[in-house]
Amino acid sequence: MSNLAKFIAAVSAATMTATFALPAIAQPLRDTDLDAPTTVTLQSQPASDDSTDAMPGNPDAELPDKVASSIPDDATIVSENHAVTSDGKLKDIETGKTVTDPELVGTKTEQPDPLAKTDGESFIPVEASEVKDAVKASGDSESSASSTKPIALDNNEYGAYWGTYNGTQAFFEGSGKLFVQSAKGVVDVSAWQKNINWQSAKNDGVEGAIVRIGYGWGNGLDTEAARNISTLKKLGIPFGVYLYSYAYDATTAAKEGANVVNLLRKLGVTPSDMTFPVYYDLERWSWTGHVPPTDPDVYDAIANAWYEKLQAAGYNNLSIYSYTSYLKTALNSSNIWSKTRWVASYGSRSGFSFSTNDRAWQYTSSGTVNGITGNVDLNAFGYARAIVEQGAANSVYRLYNPNSGLHHYTTVYNEALTLATIGWRYEGVSFLASDSGSPVYRLYNPNDGNHLFTMQNGERLILASQGWKDEGVAWYVDAKAANPVYRLYNPNSGEHVYTTNADEYEQVGQAGWQQEGVAWRTNG
Template structure:
């Protein structure tokens, strides 16, 4: 921020006077999170240490200048006869690219007709931040206008979660607001993003342990997925991803990254499609002041008409959303090895598709969920969906001490390591959760026994 800095202890200071900032609109209160964009008058920014800035300037022997657009050389061009975005050395970031902006109430009432005419091809709309707060004051208007003008859009939610339980509350709040604003999963051309940044909030500290953050992300994901929103992603900036967010499972969900510089420093994108927020100082018709600009597209060219390789197996509909949400070809199940198989008989509607290391199953009532590894082997031993368990109703979840479990219609499958697996059915499952579940009882170490009667 031009005027403010944050100490290692999380205090916000006025740069000129050195005084601690106490304005609740900037730092919040013990019980209320502040709007994270208030500190910078609505502009996004990537936090860096003062020492890093000094060292970079000294090494490069350059003069500081006002950041206007991406003056470091990242630029638009063409590749494979498609619109593309490159870093300063002409290294391709994405082709088949779209110019996307992200907006909040800080952009005011946007003239979306002018914005679309000025080249806006997509929008990521802020829905809100934290938990227990009202929605972004322009979210409903921005969503409605994007629908009216046919502008593809996604959503982002800024997190203040420092525990998994709070992340679950944040997720529940997102679901409630999406439904209140009439946003169905099918409306979203871009994901619902979980915005993870090093926040400042009076009396609170952000997590520093990647394992804690992973649990936070999984709880938020769970809340969205259980409500039918499967097209999800993580947004952050490179230095945070290489610090508190440095976890393989978080990387597997990170598809939108901020980097205001010459090149993209994050190189672990899990999918072919990705986005680079390359400046916070963009100018677009219909918007007063600055706006964040992004390049979204594909690293490798996607030829939808090509049927000569593994990518010819299209993963469609809800199963496609599920596959992309877990990391697509880099996910635990890998690439598709066959086309989907569906039964559209009335009363028996279902689909499945096989992948290198598992499969995705779908029904209208259960949604699309993958199965893999030890859990899938146990499900197969129980005759898949035709057996006592039925279809999966949630994705596999990881717990401590190498335990995993997955919920099915009529019971759960638990696995410990790569060999041991158990099922917990019907009333015993309900009693297990009622009495504290894994946190109180641990994982099941034997199959149930039928005592008769």
């Protein structure tokens, strides 16, 4: 095994509990990249466009034969069979009768499982007026309204698709516009997917999972969450979690935030265990005796209160999930949008203007994956812009792990890119090495995850005798170079930091780090 492979395996096990294949060296986009996308089982699932026999915005959900005249145009269709009126009542679409089943609508004190209305499948709510128009259009056409007609992808003829960009796996909108590069195929799951065989799913191309941890407050864990998370950790499949919200003000949002913290702690899930965020699922809900908010200002307070509870507990990788139409109405605020990094949209494009570089798109609710019973949501998680810019030859990249607090340095672009993909923060090119000259050795401490870089062969041999892994020559430096690279040591963490910035050297030294002088010199 190469030093690079050993390093990726080590940091994955020690700090991110995830393993990834290294992407190829970045290459410019070619026309053939658009016509011949990389094919893997999970990613080859279609992102279908709307069919005349399908619900608007939900190409795999059946259009009803009719919509009861008693259901107002401004009602919200929330499943194949149900609508929610402005006063919060759940109605049968075809009969217009009020639904009272507590399994579907809950009670005044108990929230229902939000997926019960759809038998565990995701559904993007849509206005009743749009469904009525679709029913009329379907009746005027020769097509039958009794079944859906999802359209499979064929070289981007109909929808979003997987391909390659900058030498990495990527996901594109139907128009060919890049959505994300360094992309991962991710599923989101709940108890409705039952007992998942995660090894089969991983073998079938699943590269990550978002697990429902629960919904609302006082409802306990999703019944499959503990097993799902335990198995994902064991198999090294990156994961995050989500909580479906029933909050109607800041107070109830704070309860939901505290609920997430308690559930995560119950499972023993620390911030460093999760590669993906903790998501706050904000959708238009239905709950007997309660009405969801419609004012973006109210949702601002809800989001802020939930974030405060998670952040106070040390969970800082947070995001909001919703669907595009809700983001453009009840969630239409700069605060909410800035926090939103995952959206649901089942057409040929995401339809949302992300403010963040890292983003995710739930592009279908009807994927099929080995090891998972029935349909499952498929998502593309990645980055719109390259997360590590390829520097000049001999660039030494610097990265920071927000979970462990460690820095790392490497001249290998793919190593820097892989670390950034699994959550390390890219901090730019620290300095330039040389093609030849005096060697700088790299050693790794398997006990605390620290790396050390040194020109001193004696120091190298002593550390190797104490259990550090000697990883050979990291790079070379020119003995005649003029610009100093300073070395600092943190006696608390055992970490060394290297910098060409004299101000940083002084400030970090004043913060308690030991200033160890010039480690070597560089020409740039």
